[in-house]
Amino acid sequence: MTxxxxxxxxVLDTTRPRELAEFYRRLLGFSYRPGDEPPQDNGCDxxxxxxxRDANGVARLAFQQVAELPRTTWPRHDIPMQAHLDCTVRDVDALHRQRARAESLGARLLLDRHDDAxxxxFVLADPSGHPFCIFVA
Incomplete structure (x- = not known):
């Protein structure tokens, strides 16, 4: 047996790990690994x-600080996206609700294909510029 x-x-590289972790925590309903929660005193963090982690305590996303991170130029390929996350929803109404939620959390729209039969x-960029998709499964 192999x-x-x-x-x-x-793992996503970012110049601001807390900001990006908060974006995905709120977008996906995840929680911090014990010890990674934001400080309660609103101090510098x-x-x-x-x-x-997801609701079952399984690690799903990690955020690693880097000094600089050039944003992808996708759909042009000057700076490729290299990786992206796919998120699914049940129907087109949910698709529009989740796009609005993502944008309210700091995402920006890169591609709108909501009318594709x-x-x-939607392809969006998170606050660090990483593209991610939300589509009807």
Missing amino acids: EYPQLLQT EPHWLVL EEPL
Whole structure:
């Protein structure tokens, strides 16, 4: 029997880990790994590494601080996106609600294909510029 490595989590580089972790925490309903929660005193908090878990306590996303991060130029390929997250919703109404939620949290629209009969979707960029998709599954 072959033994395989197990995928633990997806790591996103960012110049501001707390801001990006908060964006995805609120967008996806995740929670911080114990010890990674924001400080209660509203003091300066820019950790180098943060982890978000799903409702079952499984690590899903981590955020790693980098000194600089050129934003992708997608759909042009001058600076490719290299990776992106796919998120699904049940119907077109939910698609529009989640686009509005994402934008209210700091995302910006990159591509609008909500009227595509085969795969309605939006491609958005998170606050650090990483593209992510929301589409009807």
